Amino acid sequence: MKQGKDQTTIKERNFSQPEESGTDTRAQPPVPTGSARRRRCSSSGSDKDAKQRRLDAFVKYRHLLINSVCQRYGSRRAAEAQEQTQPLPFNQTFVNVVIHQSKAPRLKERTEKPREDMASAPEAEECADTAVKVSDLLCSEAPSHTTKVIFLFGKPGIGKTRLMHRICQKWAEGVLPQFLFTFLFEFRQLNLLKGKLTLQELLFDMFLQPEDSPDAVFQALLENAQQTLIIFDGLDEFAANMDVSSSSKRGPALTSPMSISQLFADLCHGNLLPGCTVLVTSRPKRLPDFLLYTVGVLAEIGGFDHEKVEEYVSHYFCQHSFRERAIAHVKNNTKLLSMCFIPALCNIVCICLEYLFLKQKMSVELPQTMTQFYIKMFLIFLNKQRGDCDEETQLNCNRKAILGLFDLALRGLEEKKLVFYVSDIPEDVKEFASLHGLLTAFEVKTSGTCPEVGYAFVHLSLQEFFAALCLMVSRRVDKNYLKKKFFLKSKWTLKNETKTEFMESFHIFLSGLSSRECRTFLMLLAEQDEAWVQEKQDVILQSLRKLAATHLSGPKVLELCHCTFETQNLEVAQHIGSLLNFKYEFKNFRLTTLDMSALVFVINSGQDLICLDFAGCLVDTDCLEVLAGCKNVEHLSFRSRRCGDDFAAALSKGLQGMGNLKKLELTGGTITAEGMTNLVQAASQCPHLEEINLQGNRIQDPEVKRVMDLFSRMEKLKKVEVDTMIIYFSGTSGKAQRSPDLKLEENKEHIIPSRYVNLCLSGNKLGDEGCSCLLESLSCISISKQLNLSQNRLSVSGICSLLKSVNTCQKVMELQVSLGHDTAVLRFREDRECVSLPPSWQDTGVGWSQGSAKAKEFHLCLVFCSLREEPVFSDDQQHGEENQTPTTSQKIRLTDCNFQASDLKNVCAVLKECGHISELDLSQNYLGDEGLLQLFQCLPKLKMLCSLKFSNNQISLNSVFFLAQSLTTLEHIKTMSLSLRDCRVGLEDVTRLCQILAQCPQLTEIDLSGNSLSDQSIERLLSFLPSLCHLSLLSIRKNSLSPRCAVLLLNSINLCERIRAVEVRLTGCAIGEGQVEELCSILEQHGGLAEVDLSARVKILPPLLCSLSHNGISQDGVLHLINAFVTSGNTTEVQVSLCSKATLIIKLTSGDDPRKILRLAECNFQPEHLEKLFLLLEKCTGLTEYTSSNNNMTIQAAERLLHSLRKDMGLLKISIEEPWVCRERVVNLLELAAQASGNIAEIMICKDKTLFQLVIRFPHCLEKTESVVSRLGLYEPEIKHSLFQRLCEKCAQLQQLRWSHMELHEDEAEMLGRILLPLPELKTFGLTSSSVSPAGIDCLISGLQNCQAIEELNLGYMKLSSAAIPGLVLGLCEMPSLKRLILDHNSIGNDGCSRLAEALRKMHNMEEINLSHNEIGDPGLINLAAVLLEMQNLKKIDLSGNCPSPAGGEKLVGALANCKHIKELLLSRNGFGDRTAVTLALCLPHMTNLKILHFQNNNIRQAGGLELARALALFHHSCSIAENDLGEQSIHALSQGLPCFRHLRKIDLKFCGITDDASKSLSLGFRQCPSMEEIILSWNALGDGGARELAIALPKMEKLKVLDLEKNRIGACGATKLAEELATCPEIQSIR
Secondary structure, rough: OOOOOOOOOOOOOOOOOOOOOOOOOOOOOOOOHHHHHHHOOOHHHHHHHHHHHHHHHHHHHHHHHHHHHHHHHOOHEEEEEEEHHOOOOOOOOOOEEEEEEEOOHHHHHHHHHOOOOOOOOOOOOHHHEOOHHHHHHHHHHOOOOOOOOEEEOOOOOOOHHHHHHHHHHHHHHOOOOOOEEEEEHHHHHOOOOOOOOOOOHHHHHHOOOOOOHHHHHHHHHHHHHHEEEEEEHHHHOOOOOOOOOOOOOOOOOOOEEHHHHHHEEEEEEOOOOOOOOEEEOOOOOOOHHHHHEEEEEEEEEEEEHHHHHHHHHHHHOOOOOOOOHHHHHHHOHHHHHHHHHHOOHHHHHHHHHHHHHHOOOOOOOOOOOOOHHHHHHHHHHHHHHHOOOOOHHHHHHHHHHHHHHHHHHHHHHHOOOOOOOHHOOOOOHHHHHHOOOOOEEEOOOOOOOEEEEEEEEOOOOHHHHHHHHHHHHHHOHHHHHHHHHHOHHHHHHOOOOOOOOOOOOOOHHHHHHHHHHHHHHHHHHHHHOOOOOHHHHHHHHHHHHHHHHOOOOHHHHHHHHHHHHHHHHHHHHHHHHHHHHOOOOEOOEEEEEHHHHHHHHHHHOOOOOOEEEOOEEEOOOHHHHHHHHOOOOOEEEOOOOOOOOHHHHHHHHHHHHOOOOOOOEOOOOOOOHHHHHHHHHHHHOOOOEEEEEEEOOOOHHHHHHHHHHHHOOOOOEEEEOOOOOOEEOOOOOOOOOOOOOOOOOOOOOOOOOOOEEEEEEEOOOOOHHHHHHHOOOOOOOOOOOOOOOOOOOOHHHHHHHHHHHHOOOOEEEEEEEOOOOOOOEEOOOOOOOOOOOOOOOOOOOEEEEEEEEOEEEEEEEEEEOOOOOOOOOOOHOOOOOOOOOOOOOEEEEEEOOOOOHHHHHHHHHHHHHOOOEEEEOOOOOHHHHHHHHHHHHHHHHHHOOOEEEEOOOOOHHHHHEEEHHHOOOOOOOEEEEEEEOOOOOOHHHHHHHHHHHHOOEEEEEOOOOOOOOOOHHHEEEEEEEEEOOOOOOOEEEOOOOHOOOOHHHHHHHHHHHHHOOOOEOOOOOOOHHHHHHHHHHHHOOOOOEEEEEEEEEEEEOOOOOEEOOOOOOOOOHHHHHHHHHHHHOOOOOOOEEEEOOOOOEEEOOOOOOOOOOEEEEEEOOOOHHHHHHHHHHHHHOOEEEEEEEOOOOHHHHHHHHHHHHOOOEEEEEEEEHHHHHHOOOOOHHHHHOOOOEEEEEEEEEEOOOOOOEEEEOOOOOOHHHHHHHHHHOOOOHHHOOOHHHHHHHHHOOEEEEEEEEEEEEEEHHHHHHHHHHHOOOOOOEEEOEEOOOOOHHHHHHEEEEEOOOOOOEEOOOOOOOOHHHHHHHHHHHOOOOOOOOEOOOOOOOHHHHHHHHHOOOOOOOOOEEOOOOOOOOOOHHHHHHHHHHHOOOEEEEEEOOOOOOHHHHHHHHHHOOOOOOOOOOOOOOOOOOHHHHHHHHHHHHOOOOEEEEEEEOOOOOHHHHHHHHHHHOOOOOOEEEOOOOOOOOHHHHHHHHHHOOOOOOOOOOOOOHHHHHHHHHHHHHHHOOOOOOEEEOOEEEHHHHHHHHHHHHHHOOOOOOEEEEOOOOOOOHHHHHHHHHHOOOOOOEEEO
């Protein structure tokens, strides 16, 4: 077998069985087990002899096996290696490695839930940090006769193979007595087997053949399977397919030959040799599926730590006088020490140090990278043989053999070949490599053949290094081939497995060889000049730059950082660092010190501050020492339960080096007070630190208070989060009078931060007494926003304490308490708000509901507001000159508190003292009639009360009458709205109620929905309308209405002249003939009637519409109607559709409306009907618009129609939608257009919609026509009567030309470019989603150069490349009036964008630019940004779906801030990241006219989302920040800003990770957005709790039309609550 790949050793202490001095454990005879022992006494004499022979053969084979293993892996082998004249790499001193055991059962789960890029290993959180002995792994218990599978994985060079050799050695020495047999197979050798083997052939032919009786020995093996260890080393090196199915179902026969894959699988499954122990090693890669279910023990080899590095170096230099010097050199060099944690690299470092020290060099300069170390090692091996020659001479002398060795290495990797026969290797290469210790020879066994000599590189990584060198120095390898070999995305095709199995370090070596330091070495090897070598190096560097711009997950980012580190190119590192700016998120894998060194190198090379996020990763404390040098970290986050006090202490040492750190998170760990103290003390030295998050640890409140003084001294600190509280800071650092301790004592001084903004004390179980103590000191604590006391077990007594604080602390703006939801929040006004004017109460009112066993529930709501607009002063202030401070107003919401009448007595006693209450909400408290009476006794004391809500309190109808009557006596209530819901109100009740309401002169709204009113009750209600002189709205919903009742309601327009609108929504209105006559009589009485719609409702609005849908009208009936339309002078519009939705609508006018519109759809006209139609249309000379949609009109009929339609003067719009539109050629459609009378002003052809549309101008102007024809030179004889000339004549006044989804032939493109585009009045041209030949594109571009009057150019979805842009630019330069340029969904790229930018520089009238989805990166956008500074008239820009970096995004957004008139900003799907979001947040206040902002899918995380949410508070109309993982804090910040969005109509928060926790703040915000029409919250994590919170907000959003909650986690409970409240949204149209 071959020499070991990895360089480690296992000391005897790593095994459980010590060796006894003077005892030869190998001489002890084995004790047979199983049936051999049981049958010993009962056998006959001959049987005994046979058994004895079998036992003798068994014992003999075991001794033979022990001797063979000792020869291969034992001390004699090591001694021979030491006697060799040259040092062999990877063959040195043995030192323990760290082994981490994991939870193998989790592997099965991972098949169902794959982890991102987790190659082989378990999730990092599963690993234990304590070292595991090898003997513990091998001795772990397993069920009897059950095969135990142990899987060991580790990175290249970590020591896997040497560990396996050491296990074999210690077994042979008797340290592992539980095993009678041990076999070791290496997959790289098993690759050579082409045929199938039986298990016996595998064990004997491939490892060691018994000297006699092989069948007897094999039978003994089967009987002692539980004492057999089979090792398979290097699963990652196996070239064949390992994903095979088990043969357990068919029961494999021991004599059945199988493939190596099948043998391995059946051994692991226990189908062969059941009960044995199978030990497997591998590099990290995807495990075969069958291993996921069979592995019982899983462990990771972690390499060296500090102590083991020192131990290894000490052993290596044990015979040298400079041993201490070597140890000190390694320990004092951080980079060198990081490399030495990998045992194979540690060996190389020692080789290089030894060489340099022996050369008597006083100053030792070692390489910086792994690649440079391998080069140094290679040169040292060369010099060992001829030390008197320099490097150049050595390379020249051996160049042919060296290049041959490189070629062998590359060929082996490409062919997945790691073992070579003599015939594979040229003789000179074999001699050279063997002499210098680069190839190792061993015996290769294949079944049925004589052993042969095999050769392999001493380590797979050395083969990868030589293969990389081959690509860089071979003249046969050109740039394209090199680029193909280095294209890392091919390596990362699959998330969990590399495509090139044997090239783990190949790309890292290639990167290292692209460094300047390697250039001289490569020039010597290749015999080429510097330019030749540099050209190849540039290919690698350019590939790295491109890779950084792609989407990379955590492990891929790390590998890219390794490659970048190897280049040691600061320019490349800076470029890659800027592109990776916000991609440093690592989840669920272990990071080594080498990983961290590479990561820090890239981060420090960049100029941007970054967020470094480790979630569930195992990060050793050694890594933290490396991380300490990372100066560009702005946000550092660790989320792992493995983070304890030791981790916190190690991290604390490095925090001082992170001068730019603003946010520190260590969450979900086991940190206690000790670790927190270390962290806080170290963090206090970070001058810019703003946030500390230690949630999810083991920190208690008292421990936080002990370090509170440290927090207060941190000048920039804004927020601290621990398990039980969140503390916000504002202002400057300093001391306040008292601590936040809940038991405040008067005579003690407590140091606290005076800079609170928000104080969250939720979930602390304070109770009524604790909250009372805190509230007594409320005036001493500076809280400028809110105090959260939720989840503190409050009762009614606690509520009274809260109410008292409202009265005593004038800074309290709002109190919100719900005992049912266990919430209690006090909101405060800023200091400057304490003397502000009362707000304008738009959502004010009194609401209550009644319901009990004796009556159904209904809802009554009265809204009040003050008629005075001047500030409200108290009596003693109105006439005083000194004290003119306006009184402040306060809001109190005590909902769902389950108040009883006795509780309300205490509450009212406190309420009487709260004279500044403007809003009081006591909904859902079950107060009943008695509670209502108590409430009204205190109302006169509340002089500032504007809104009282009393819904869902189980009051009777008599109490409603009492309340309505009482309100008339409350003088300070000026305006009220009364609402009764869901109550059976009889005729007498309606009469009594109306009599009372008639005495309320300021009554403005009545809502009687859901009360089952009879026709008589409604008629009685309508009779009172003239008495309700201030009524503005009467609403009756959810009430069954008869046809007669609908007529009664319509007749109300004649009963009360103040009625401006009546709307009756009916389902399947069955108005009969009698009602129609009555309806007509009503309509005739009202002279201002303009609109009646009876499709599915009755609707009357001035001016009126008359609809008679679903009445079975025929084609002849339609023609009669059209005839009336033509002859009528007051009919402005007729809409007819005979489809399944049959509609017939007539709009009337008073005579001043010049429009006359006819819309016909799906009338299925026959030719005779069409002819009659055309005759009628010829008489309609006042028609302004005609639309025909799918009326069975042929193209010939369309020609007849165009001849028929004409008018005296003005514009006529003609639209035809028929299937033939999409089939006809463009030239045929233009010929159809030429048939129209008058001049064509607009032509629109949309083949995807089968739409042909013209706008004709009358009368026809001949003078302009002749002028245009003459100018275009179209009077040549050959074209005088052609279509060209007719089009020119008809289109002389053409202003708009819009075509989409066309297929333009070359002649049609020529017509477009030569005739239509140069027309002098053409202002709009659009050609979108169309197919045009290259020649046609040339004609189009040429024609655009003559469009001098054009104002809008749309060439979207045209697949234009950058090659078309130069010609287009020439055309743009001739368009001085251009205002809108739309080029979306093309491929103009950076070059095209840069050229466009130069053209746009002179176009000062530009108002809209759309370059979305055009593959534009930083160069193009930066050039465009420079131009935007001069475009002061720009109102809309769309740059979505391009590929810039955050750096390009910052420059673009900074430039847009100068566009003062910008109204629409669309920047979605650009991956800008947090940095651009922060810049946009800074710029938004300068965009004062901005109405629409789209910034979805831009890779925004919490840092950017928080700043953007705060800035959006200044925004007004429509914004979308969907598909960004904003984080809960960002959603809260956005919610708090929603009250400023008074005119916000649409908000899109799809895919933002919104949970139920954020829904409360969102709900509060939505309630204060009265203009909201569309809310999109799809694809979030909202459950029933979130649905309930949103439902609470719905009644406040009366304009809401769309609510999208698709793909959330809402169950039946939440959906029911939403459905109930959506009924209160009158405009709702769509719910998902």
